Amino acid sequence: MLLKPTRLLLLGAPGSGKGTISKRLLDNFTQLKSIASGDVLRTQISNGTSIGKKAETYLKSGALVPDIIMIDLITKQLKDQNLLQSNASWLLDGFPRTFNQAEQLTKVLEANNSNLNLVVELDVNQDIILQRIESRYVHLPSGRIYNLDYNPPREPFKDDITGEPLTKRDDDTAEVFSKRLDKYNEEIKPMREYFQHLGIWHKVSGNTSDIIYPKVEKLVISDN
Ligand code: ATP
Numbered sequence: 001m002l003l004k005p006t007r008l009l010l011l012g013a014p015g016s017g018k019g020t021i022s023k024r025l026l027d028n029f030t031q032l033k034s035i036a037s038g039d040v041l042r043t044q045i046s047n048g049t050s051i052g053k054k055a056e057t058y059l060k061s062g063a064l065v066p067d068i069i070m071i072d073l074i075t076k077q078l079k080d081q082n083l084l085q086s087n088a089s090w091l092l093d094g095f096p097r098t099f100n101q102a103e104q105l106t107k108v109l110e111a112n113n114s115n116l117n118l119v120v121e122l123d124v125n126q127d128i129i130l131q132r133i134e135s136r137y138v139h140l141p142s143g144r145i146y147n148l149d150y151n152p153p154r155e156p157f158k159d160d161i162t163g164e165p166l167t168k169r170d171d172d173t174a175e176v177f178s179k180r181l182d183k184y185n186e187e188i189k190p191m192r193e194y195f196q197h198l199g200i201w202h203k204v205s206g207n208t209s210d211i212i213y214p215k216v217e218k219l220v221i222s223d224n
């Protein structure tokens with residue numbers, strides 16, 4: 001399946017399930033690649049790179065990393081993974097996050113004949129997101145996400161694939177998380193309008209990934 005090249009942005013509040021939906025898409029469509037900006041940043045931080053050092057304080061406080069850093073970083077990832085070409089299929093999770101990032105990304109893609117063709121905004125009730133964030137655990141090296149209530153690991157606090165320990169993200173505390181949510185609500189409006197204007201924006205609503213995933217899959221396999 002997935003007959004034509006798909007270049008998809010997954011938008012949605014922190015904790016809305018972008019990572020979970022990405023993983024399911026990647027499992028089902030092997031030609032899809034993905035870049036998750038938060039995972040890229042966390043790798044830079046744990047490798048102690050100069051970008052990681054610059055980014056660390058922003059992540060800790062729940063603020064956005066400056067656009068210029070993000071645009072360079074993600075453009076480089078796209079290049080390094082050979083994704084800036086018209087027959088590539090990929091999805092981005094967590095980037096763009098501002099109107100400016102959206103515009104800059106579109107420019108880079110246009111210049112490489114690899115325009116976006118689908119934008120999906122995950123619409124999940126934010127009270128529910130807040131309730132479940134406390135029970136989110138991650139396997140940092142891979143970005144795999146678990147929820148102790150909805151999607152627990154097979155063995156408590158251990159990654160299903162590697163058996164390595166799961167951790168809580170520093171920025172998944174109630175205080176930092178609500179700041180990230182506020183920031184999202186502020187930035188999403190102009191971005192949504194931008195993509196609506198391009199005619200590629202779709203909204204998918206539901207309060208669990210089990211409800212949302214089939215709707216996203218439908219968009220990916222149809223001509224949307
Ligand atoms: P979740 O992973 O729960 O859906 P999220 O989308 O807020 O939540 P990440 O995408 O992992 O989380 O991002 C974590 C942090 O990394 C953000 O709070 C921000 O500091 C930084 N970050 C990630 N992507 C960007 C971006 N495109 N622009 C600016 N900062 C970013």
Ligand code: MG
Pocket residue numbers: 018019036038093094
């Ligand atoms: Mg994420």
